[in-house]
Amino acid sequence: xxxxxxxxxxxxxxxxxxxxxxxxxxxxxxxxxxxxxxxxxxxxxxxxxxxxxxxxxxxxxxxxxxxxxxxxxxxxxxxxxxxxxxxxxxxxxxxxxxxxxxxxxxxxxxxxxxxxxxxxxxxxxxxxxxx
Amino acid sequence: xxxxxxxxxxxxxxxxxxxxxxxxxxxxxxxxxxxxxxxxxxxxxxxxxxxxxxxxxxxxxxxxxxxxxxxxxxxxxxxxxxxxxxxxxxxxxxxxxxxxxxxxxxxxxxxxxxxxxxxxxxxxxxxxxxxxxxxxxxxxxxxxxxxxxxxxxxxxxxxxxxxxxxxxxxxxxxxxxxxxxxxxxxxxxxxxxxxxxxxxxxxxxxxxxxxxxxxxxxxxxxxxxxxxxxxxxxxxxxxxxxxxxxxxxxxxxxxxxxxxxxxxxxxxxxxxxxxxxxxxxxxxxxxxxxxxxxxxxxxxxxxxxxxxxxxxxxxxxxxxxxxxxxxxxxxxxxxxxxxxxxxxxxxxxxxxxxxxxxxxxxxxxxxxxxxxxxxxxxxxxxxxxxxxxxxxxxxxxxxxxxxxxxxxxxxxxxxxxxxxxxxxxxxxxxxxxxxxxxxxxxxxxxxxxxxxxxxxxxxxxxxxxxxxxxxxxxxxxxxxxxxxxxxxxxxxxx
Amino acid sequence: xxxxxxxxxxxxxxxxxxxxxxxxxxxxxxxxxxxxxxxxxxxxxxxxxxxxxxxxxxxxxxxxxxxxxxxxxxxxxxxxxxxxxxxxxxxxxxxxxxxxxxxxxxxxxxxxxxxxxxxxxxxxxxxxxxxxxxxxxxxxxxxxxxxxxxxxxxxxxxxxxxxxxxxxxxxxxxxxxxxxxxxxxxxxxxxxxxxxxxxxxxxxxxxxxxxxxxxxxxxxxxxxxxxxxxxxxxxxxxxxxxxxxxxxxxxxxxxxxxxxxxxxxxxxxxxx
Numbered sequence: 001x002x003x004x005x006x007x008x009x010x011x012x013x014x015x016x017x018x019x020x021x022x023x024x025x026x027x028x029x030x031x032x033x034x035x036x037x038x039x040x041x042x043x044x045x046x047x048x049x050x051x052x053x054x055x056x057x058x059x060x061x062x063x064x065x066x067x068x069x070x071x072x073x074x075x076x077x078x079x080x081x082x083x084x085x086x087x088x089x090x091x092x093x094x095x096x097x098x099x100x101x102x103x104x105x106x107x108x109x110x111x112x113x114x115x116x117x118x119x120x121x122x123x124x125x126x127x128x129x130x131x
Numbered sequence: 132x133x134x135x136x137x138x139x140x141x142x143x144x145x146x147x148x149x150x151x152x153x154x155x156x157x158x159x160x161x162x163x164x165x166x167x168x169x170x171x172x173x174x175x176x177x178x179x180x181x182x183x184x185x186x187x188x189x190x191x192x193x194x195x196x197x198x199x200x201x202x203x204x205x206x207x208x209x210x211x212x213x214x215x216x217x218x219x220x221x222x223x224x225x226x227x228x229x230x231x232x233x234x235x236x237x238x239x240x241x242x243x244x245x246x247x248x249x250x251x252x253x254x255x256x257x258x259x260x261x262x263x264x265x266x267x268x269x270x271x272x273x274x275x276x277x278x279x280x281x282x283x284x285x286x287x288x289x290x291x292x293x294x295x296x297x298x299x300x301x302x303x304x305x306x307x308x309x310x311x312x313x314x315x316x317x318x319x320x321x322x323x324x325x326x327x328x329x330x331x332x333x334x335x336x337x338x339x340x341x342x343x344x345x346x347x348x349x350x351x352x353x354x355x356x357x358x359x360x361x362x363x364x365x366x367x368x369x370x371x372x373x374x375x376x377x378x379x380x381x382x383x384x385x386x387x388x389x390x391x392x393x394x395x396x397x398x399x400x401x402x403x404x405x406x407x408x409x410x411x412x413x414x415x416x417x418x419x420x421x422x423x424x425x426x427x428x429x430x431x432x433x434x435x436x437x438x439x440x441x442x443x444x445x446x447x448x449x450x451x452x453x454x455x456x457x458x459x460x461x462x463x464x465x466x467x468x469x470x471x472x473x474x475x476x477x478x479x480x481x482x483x484x485x486x487x488x489x490x491x492x493x494x495x496x497x498x499x500x501x502x503x504x505x506x507x508x509x510x511x512x513x514x515x516x517x518x519x520x521x522x523x524x525x526x527x528x529x530x531x532x533x534x535x536x537x538x539x540x541x542x543x544x545x546x547x548x549x550x551x552x553x554x555x556x557x558x559x560x561x562x563x564x565x566x567x568x569x570x571x572x573x574x575x576x577x578x579x580x581x582x583x584x585x586x587x588x589x590x591x592x593x594x595x596x597x598x599x600x601x602x603x604x605x606x607x608x609x610x611x612x613x614x615x616x617x618x619x620x621x622x623x624x625x
Numbered sequence: 626x627x628x629x630x631x632x633x634x635x636x637x638x639x640x641x642x643x644x645x646x647x648x649x650x651x652x653x654x655x656x657x658x659x660x661x662x663x664x665x666x667x668x669x670x671x672x673x674x675x676x677x678x679x680x681x682x683x684x685x686x687x688x689x690x691x692x693x694x695x696x697x698x699x700x701x702x703x704x705x706x707x708x709x710x711x712x713x714x715x716x717x718x719x720x721x722x723x724x725x726x727x728x729x730x731x732x733x734x735x736x737x738x739x740x741x742x743x744x745x746x747x748x749x750x751x752x753x754x755x756x757x758x759x760x761x762x763x764x765x766x767x768x769x770x771x772x773x774x775x776x777x778x779x780x781x782x783x784x785x786x787x788x789x790x791x792x793x794x795x796x797x798x799x800x801x802x803x804x805x806x807x808x809x810x811x812x813x814x815x816x817x818x819x820x821x822x823x824x825x826x827x828x829x830x831x832x833x834x835x836x837x838x839x840x841x842x843x844x845x846x847x848x849x850x851x852x853x854x855x856x857x858x859x860x861x862x863x864x865x866x867x868x869x870x871x872x873x874x875x876x877x878x879x880x881x882x883x884x885x886x887x888x889x890x891x892x893x894x895x896x897x
Contacts, residue, residue: 006642009650014642021638027298029630040301047305051312057659058652063679064784065671077668080654084663085679087315089688090264092680093695094308096789097271100702103883104278105297107709110890111282111290124291131287137845144697145832151704151825155818193690195847199662202690242708249701256694268694275698279705290709309641316648319661329661341644 012053019046033112033119037105044098048091055084063088134178136191136204139214140256142171147248154241161241165248166225172255173218176211183211184618190261198261199322205261208619209395209465213258213388216469220476221251221377227480227597228373230590231487235371236283243283247374250276254385263311263321263397266389267304270353273385274300277378285369292365299362303352310346313338314397323397331399334406343398343407347390354386356450357420360443367442368435372483375435379442380475384468387449391465394453395623410456410540417451418548420444425555434485434492437559438478441518444552445471451545452533460536462620466612467529473604474517474526480598481511484590500567504589508567510598515560517605520553524605528612674861676782684787685865689846693835695789696828696872703824703879710891720748747809749895755806763805770798778873782862788869792876799877800884808889808896817885817893820878827875831868838864 007014023046026039063085065077113119116127146168150161183189183206191204206214225247236243253273260266278300282293315321317338318329333339355363367379394403404410424444431437449471452464482492484507489496501508517524530549537546589595608615649656670682684692721730723745730745778791803811835846843850848864855863888896 006646010645010648012651013645013648017638017641017645020641021634024302024637025630025634027302028633029627033294036298040298043305044301047308047312050309053651054312054316054656054658055663056652057654060654062785063667065677065679077671079659079664079667082667082679084659085666085683086321086663087658088680089683090321092684092787092789093264093268093691096695097268097698100275100698101271101297101301103702103887104275104705104709105294106887107706108278108282108290108294108297110887111709112294114890115287115290128288128291137839141832141836141845145829145836147697148700148825148829148832151700152822152829155821192844193846194686195844195849196687200665201687238713239708239711242704246701246704246708249697249704252697262691265691265694268691268698272694272698272701275701275705279701279708282709313644313648316656316658319657319659319663321662329657336647338644338647341640344640 012056013050016046016050016053019049022046031121033109033121036121037102037109040105041098041102044094044101048094048098051087051091051094055087057083134182134189135175136179136189136206136259137193138175139172139179139218140204140252140259142175143168143248143252143255146171147245147252150241150248151245154245158241161244162225162229165244166222168248169218169222169225169251172251173215173222176214176218176255179206180211180215183208199320199325202260202262202265203322204259205323206259207623209388209391209623210258212469212619213385214255216472217251217254217258217381217385220380220472221247221254223597223601224373224377224476227594228376228483229593231371231483231594232373234487235373243280243373246276246280247377250280250374250377254381257385258388261323263314263323263326267308267311270304270307270389273382274304274353277374277382280374280378281366281370283374284371288365289369292362292369296362296366299352299359303349303359305349306345306352307349310342310344310349313342313345317342323392327397327399330397330402334402340407343403346393350386350390350393351450354383354390354446354450355443356416356446357423357443360420360424360446363443364436364439367439368433372479372486376476376479376483379439379479380472383442383446384449384472387446387453387464387468390450391453391461391468404456410454411542413454414451414537414540414542414545417447417454418542418545420447420450421548421552423447425552425559428559429555432494434482434494434497434563437563438475438482441478441556441559442475444556445475445518448530448533448549448552451542451548452536455536455540455542455545457536457539458621458624459532459539461624462616463529463532463536465620465623466532466616469615470517470525470529470608473601473608474514474524477510477514477598477601477605478518480594480601481507481514484594484598487590487594488588494563494566497563497567498569498571501564502570506595507590507598510602512564513602513605515556515564517609519557519560523609525609525612526605528609532616674865675859676862676865678782678784678786680785681781681787681865681869685868686848686861689835689868692868692872693828693831693846696831696875699876699879700824700828703821703882706883706886707821710886711893712891714892716892716894718750720750720752721745722748722752749807751895759805763801767798767801770801771795774798774873778869779866781869782865788872789876791869792873793880795873795877796880796884799881803884803888803896808885809894811881812885812893815881817882820882820885824875824878824882827871827873827878830871830874834864834867834871 020043023039023043027036030036060081060083063082146164150164153161153164188207193202232240232243250273253269256269257266278293278297282290314326318326320326330339352359367375421444424440424447428437428440449464449467452460485492517526520527520530534546534549666679666683670679671677674682674686676682719732774791774794777786778788781787838847838850839845841850848861851864852860
């Protein structure tokens with residue numbers, strides 16, 4: 001079946017998409033604010049893993065040129081020997097951005113708790129509509 | 132002449148960190164550093180603007196590497212216009228909101244300016260860049276600083292509004308990032324022009340279709356297109372005035388610019404309108420956005436919240452206009468980016484003055500404002516006329532192009548929505564004017580025989596001067612619409 | 626809400642899976658992503674930048690502009706925690722513990738800081754006697770962790786590492802002081818003002834190197850233009866090391882700022 005063949009050859013993408021959807025569901029459906037933040041973290045981590053899996057090549061090693069690289073002559077560097085460095089670079093940035101967003105979200109949760117003493121979204125909505 | 136396009140982004144960035152150090156060493160100079168940095172950025176934006184008009188697109192290679200190896204700044208007439216708009220509005224807001232910032236965040240005003248500069252850097256960088264992933268990083272800087280600055284506002288509501296904005300904003304930015312990921316997987320490059328060239332050969336690929344849908348959905352979430360707008364009213368109405376005045380005119384309009392840039396440069400109008408044929412559906416979406424925004428604004432009892440729903444309505448104009456599929460519609464959408472930014476800035480300047488004096492702007496608090504704050508109300512009335520679309524203010528001219536484009540494309544429902552929304556806005560604003568005109572009845576005025584007894588308590592002079600300047604701009608931009616369209620917009624679209 | 630979330634999730638997941646039909650398979654070396662740009666990086670980065678670690682070469686040189694904004698994002702997160710949470714009001718209740726006898730003084734209301742003399746120590750509300758083993762082990766370990774962090778920053782060119790990683794490790798070592806003893810000790814050693822200025826200086830080092838390149842006549846962050854000052858040999862690798870150091874400084878300071886502000890809810894008195 002087509003779907004089965006899709007999953008067999010591209011299981012990395014399918015796996016990370018499932019993980020992303022778990023995180024997205026948690027972000028939207030959960031009631032507790034901290035659980036939503038955790039869902040956000042899962043969502044962003046799954047995107048990071050998705051990108052990193054793009055760069056993999058069979059029988060290739062990490063993108064650090066091996067061998068003696070003192071001054072001058074070194075063996076010809078073949079592209080097929082090293083995995084793609086670009087997704088790793090992009091995801092370094094994305095990891096930092098996700099950590100920063102997590103930090104800001106945590107600070108906001110602390111602020112909400114200081115003001116309302118609760119972190120449940122339905123209770124907060126009730127308290128806000130009473131004002 | 133030598134222009135320094137990189138200084139547009141670098142001057143505020145350097146200013147932010149110098150102001151950050153100054154905030155802890157000698158906090159009074161942090162405002163001065165902010166002003167100087169924004170001044171340099173505005174001057175560079177103006178010089179880049181004149182150079183782009185004279186000699187065409189500017190390309191600046193960061194770190195000296197040619198694209199697509201490195202990142203480049205790519206500034207053509209569309210960018211240059213938006214860059215100038217952002218820097219001028221941010222600079223004018225610094226002058227106008229000095230007192231508001233001192234009042235609302237007294238013990239951390241200098242750190243406020245640092246975050247403000249980082250926000251402006253993000254906006255300028257989003258506009259100037261020519262690289263898809265760099266766009267994501269800059270959208271995130273803009274978002275992070277706006278999450279923080281919004282939460283400094285109203286003590287009860289701003290933190291919750293900001294956290295909701297965090298969740299929805301992260302979904303939007305992550306969708307955009309996923310879209311860029313799909314583009315990267317299929318083309319192998321991150322540079323906008325390079326990716327466009329490679330994607331021209333893959334128009335029937337499902338991955339490119341998904342990439343397009345994801346990128347556009349992510350940008351729609353960030354620009355608050357109905358029904359993805361749920362974060363905007365609470366976030367912008369509970370933000371502190373000094374920040375609301377710059378985020379309301381600029382953030383969503385810069386996201387509209389990003390959408391236009393993705394449509395024109397990255398995916399190409401042929402792909403969108405001929406291969407995908409989504410124009411009808413999106414124009415309907417724009418129509419619904421306009422009507423829903425206007426209708427929800429009618430229900431509001433608070434002036435700030437009502438204005439945020441008008442922003443949602445205006446976004447509907449721009450999205451519908453851009454997706455009409457003809458040059459007239461796209462012209463109207465791009466012209467409306469500029470006009471709506473100026474109009475929203477003027478409205479929020481006026482409302483910020485009211486908040487400075489009154490602290491709350493529910494409709495019941497607005498009684499007698501024409502007597503108490505005549506200059507503010509004059510600016511407010513002019514901006515309201517511009518939103519309704521009265522000539523010769525600028526709002527009329529962009530609506531004109533949009534209606535003409537709608538007729539040309541056969542989208543009569545869109546044209547009808549535009550006209551109905553003018554009526555809705557007129558009703559809304561005249562309701563506010565009526566409340567502001569009459570004195571509060573409950574005050575026992577024993578001696579009201581000699582005219583209105585209310586004492587005039589106007590806003591600080593700095594913000595009045597800026598409001599006056601922006602009001603003049605409203606009329607000037609309207610009178611010169613033809614010139615703007617001919618010299619700037621038509622060359623971009625051809 | 627759960628039903629709506631489920632619908633959204635199914636639609637989005639379906640859309641994403643629809644797109645994967647055309648994507649190259651797992652590990653395919655001929656995929657477009659691994660052909661166009663990345664081949665240039667793999668084959669030419671070593672000779673153009675003299676840095677064997679390709680990820681660092683792309684991060685700090687080819688895409689250095691992006692990394693600068695990433696560092697600005699880190700600074701922004703630290704500043705956000707400060708702006709949102711910092712509470713300058715003095716603490717209401719104060720507790721002082723007489724060290725020889727263990728008697729606790731509870732001073733209520735806003736009395737302000739009292740001078741209690743040397744025999745009393747300032748106490749948190751949830752005070753636990755400091756464990757000698759933990760304090761001693763941390764004291765021994767922290768310098769080694771810091772040396773390791775500096776190693777990671779300096780060897781980012783040759784092995785996995787770089788400014789962000791080393792900065793986080795260094796910041797973790799400082800946070801360890803706060804966890805092993807108490808937050809007040811950490812703040813006494815490394816004041817808030819020092820951390821805030823340090824974080825800004827880190828990013829300024831990065832931007833400063835870029836501006837220096839501009840002053841020397843090149844484009845922003847074009848390290849090749851620094852050769853009149855620092856010599857021709859491995860100039861790009863040297864420029865990269867400079868920006869990585871800036872990044873490390875900024876990340877260290879911001880990690881500690883975020884910890885201190887969130888853990889004490891902005892009051893900087895007691896924490897974990």
